[in-house]
Amino acid sequence: MNIMLFGAPGAGKGTQAKFLIEKYGIPQISTGDILRAAIKAGTNMGLEAKRFMDEGKLVPDSTIIGIIKDRLAESDCKEGFILDGFPRTIPQAEALELLMKEMGISLDRVISLNVPDELIVGRITGRRVCPKCGASFHMEFNSPKVEGICDYCGDKLVQRKDDTAETVVSRLDAYHTQTAPLFDFYTERNVMSEVDGTKDVSDVKEDIFKILG
Numbered sequence: 001m002n003i004m005l006f007g008a009p010g011a012g013k014g015t016q017a018k019f020l021i022e023k024y025g026i027p028q029i030s031t032g033d034i035l036r037a038a039i040k041a042g043t044n045m046g047l048e049a050k051r052f053m054d055e056g057k058l059v060p061d062s063t064i065i066g067i068i069k070d071r072l073a074e075s076d077c078k079e080g081f082i083l084d085g086f087p088r089t090i091p092q093a094e095a096l097e098l099l100m101k102e103m104g105i106s107l108d109r110v111i112s113l114n115v116p117d118e119l120i121v122g123r124i125t126g127r128r129v130c131p132k133c134g135a136s137f138h139m140e141f142n143s144p145k146v147e148g149i150c151d152y153c154g155d156k157l158v159q160r161k162d163d164t165a166e167t168v169v170s171r172l173d174a175y176h177t178q179t180a181p182l183f184d185f186y187t188e189r190n191v192m193s194e195v196d197g198t199k200d201v202s203d204v205k206e207d208i209f210k211i212l213g
């Protein structure tokens with residue numbers, strides 16, 4: 001099954017991806033996580049991407065499409081995958097369509113996690129993430145079993161550098177101007193399903209499972 005999670009920054013894509021990995025045994029492909037790993041490793045690509053990410057702007061399409069091309073070619077994607085945070089522009093969506101066509105596969109479903117802007121700032125500023133496995137928690141809404149420690153791998157949770165109230169404003173702006181048009185793009189292709197992302201984490205999970213079966 002090839003799935004894409006769609007939604008604003010902080011809508012819950014990463015949180016729900018973890019549940020889908022467990023249920024369907026397919027990998028999560030988060031371009032944000034891949035870029036953060038490149039920054040940590042100090043690669044040229046990471047250094048270049050960092051400038052955009054720190055300002056809450058989108059990284060250029062050519063960089064992102066290159067990342068996805070390499071990642072989808074890996075053997076763990078053969079049974080399917082969960083796209084998280086990609087595509088984010090129409091050119092990225094068109095490149096993905098072409099790439100998947102070449103691979104003889106297609107997107108089975110896009111899940112849109114609908115969360116209004118006014119809830120986003122609180123979600124993002126209260127978030128803590130695992131630097132090792134990428135899991136997301138929230139100090140108030142989705143706290144880990146042990147404070148400051150990742151439920152999945154036991155690593156120490158940290159705050160993302162771009163999770164500030166100021167950066168959220170430009171991330172939301174990038175979302176509305178560059179990413180939101182993808183909603184119509186995938187609705188036209190009859191693969192779009194919407195979920196109320198304001199519900200509790202576990203209720204959102206159940207709603208997604210109902211759609212995917």
Ligand code: AP5
Nearest residue numbers: 009010011012013014015031032059085127136137138142
């Ligand atoms: P990326 O890492 O993708 O960040 P994002 O899109 O801003 O999304 P987030 O990771 O912030 O949100 P999420 O939806 O995963 O939410 P989460 O589950 O963590 O990208 C970072 C940057 O990289 C971009 O700004 C850009 O520069 C660059 N980039 C990445 N991909 C790119 C691309 N394709 N093209 C160009 N540039 C790209 O949840 C958020 C918080 O809410 C957590 O604390 C969580 O615990 C909590 N929460 C989750 N669900 C609920 C719920 N139901 N109720 C209450 N709280 C909840």
Ligand code: MG
Nearest residue numbers: 013014032085
């Ligand atoms: Mg995420």
Ligand code: ZN
Nearest residue numbers: 130133150153
């Ligand atoms: Zn972890």
